[in-house]
Amino acid sequence: MKKTFIAALAATTALCASAYTEETETMTVQLKDGAQVEYNVADIERVNFGMKQTTVYLDVTEPTGEKNFRSESSISVFRYLPADNDQQIEFFFGTATDAADFAGLGEGTYMFRITGTQSSLYNGEVSLTDGAVSVVAYEFAEGEIVATLDQLTAGTLTSSRDTKKGTVTLELDATFADGTAVRAEYTGKPTDIESLDALFPPAQLSNELKYYGYSGDLSISTVVTSVTKKTLSSGWVKYTFNLENENIDQTYIEIDPSLIGQVLNFATLETQALNFCYNRAIQLSGPNDMYRQQGVEGTFQIIDNGDGNVTISVNVTNKYKNMWGSGTTGTPERVEIYYNGTLAE
Numbered sequence: 001m002k003k004t005f006i007a008a009l010a011a012t013t014a015l016c017a018s019a020y021t022e023e024t025e026t027m028t029v030q031l032k033d034g035a036q037v038e039y040n041v042a043d044i045e046r047v048n049f050g051m052k053q054t055t056v057y058l059d060v061t062e063p064t065g066e067k068n069f070r071s072e073s074s075i076s077v078f079r080y081l082p083a084d085n086d087q088q089i090e091f092f093f094g095t096a097t098d099a100a101d102f103a104g105l106g107e108g109t110y111m112f113r114i115t116g117t118q119s120s121l122y123n124g125e126v127s128l129t130d131g132a133v134s135v136v137a138y139e140f141a142e143g144e145i146v147a148t149l150d151q152l153t154a155g156t157l158t159s160s161r162d163t164k165k166g167t168v169t170l171e172l173d174a175t176f177a178d179g180t181a182v183r184a185e186y187t188g189k190p191t192d193i194e195s196l197d198a199l200f201p202p203a204q205l206s207n208e209l210k211y212y213g214y215s216g217d218l219s220i221s222t223v224v225t226s227v228t229k230k231t232l233s234s235g236w237v238k239y240t241f242n243l244e245n246e247n248i249d250q251t252y253i254e255i256d257p258s259l260i261g262q263v264l265n266f267a268t269l270e271t272q273a274l275n276f277c278y279n280r281a282i283q284l285s286g287p288n289d290m291y292r293q294q295g296v297e298g299t300f301q302i303i304d305n306g307d308g309n310v311t312i313s314v315n316v317t318n319k320y321k322n323m324w325g326s327g328t329t330g331t332p333e334r335v336e337i338y339y340n341g342t343l344a345e
Helices: 002-016 102-107
Strands: 024-028 036-040 058-061 067-071 079-081 088-094 110-117 124-127 133-139 144-149 153-161 167-174 180-190 191-193 208-212 217-233 235-241 251-255 263-265 274-278 282-285 297-304 309-317 334-344
Touching: 088 102, 110 167, 110 180, 133 153, 133 167, 133 282, 217 309, 217 334, 235 334, 251 297, 274 297, 274 309
Parallel strands: 079 191
Antiparallel strands: 024 036, 058 067, 058 180, 079 088, 088 110, 110 133, 124 153, 133 144, 153 167, 167 180, 208 217, 208 334, 217 235, 235 251, 251 274, 263 297, 274 282, 297 309, 309 334
């Protein structure tokens, strides 16, 4: 009797613990990016559909057509006025929309550079394909520029300024050759910067010789391993370049020591004070040398303070004036040399 009661109790307990199923009405909303959001209809009080006006200050689209970046907040814009060109103006902004300084733009994925002159800017809409205003895009990765886009297939820039308030308005719509597109809108006071070095550090010159052939392309690049100095019987000084490329026969400069330290230009030299030779192929001398080719394009500077160190900069094109004829002849060969170091014995 006892066993029968226990079995009946166990069956009743199992029946009470069994699960049950009910239906719930839901509403599922699928977003454009593929994500889905599900709502319980019983929890919905009201559904309203309407139009919302949104200002987009920066919109970048990658070549695939997918949205890469979109900002509904105002962007940081930096303005650069190059000291060596008082007519040129440059504006910088990017996907690091809240950058506190110019270097901060490197923390974003893209940075854009607008370059124009006083006459091409602030005059309403201009086409970006006629060359008056240029737009360049820089792609960043880990704070370094990894790609540059400078070819545009379409685009306009509308710009204006309020001189009393010191504000400018920029409206950019540009498409690059690879399909990358950018739209930007800005009104405010740009942050003026004095240098671009934070994101465009100046090139570090190396001890190197470069030779550009007739086509203008770089065909020889070699390390300058050392420079030797010799005083000639005439009192002139001869600096001979020793190069890693042993196929170059000889490269040297002979110079009147009174002109060391000055920037010399064959176009303005009035006395025969300099001889230059590169691999026997280019041999140029000052304007009054009656027996050798006269250089008319090229600059030289030698800084030698007599302490065993020397800095030499050369940029010369192989053109010369014919002493027995007229005009300028020669091939458009060009040689660039830079050396900063100790003088070899």
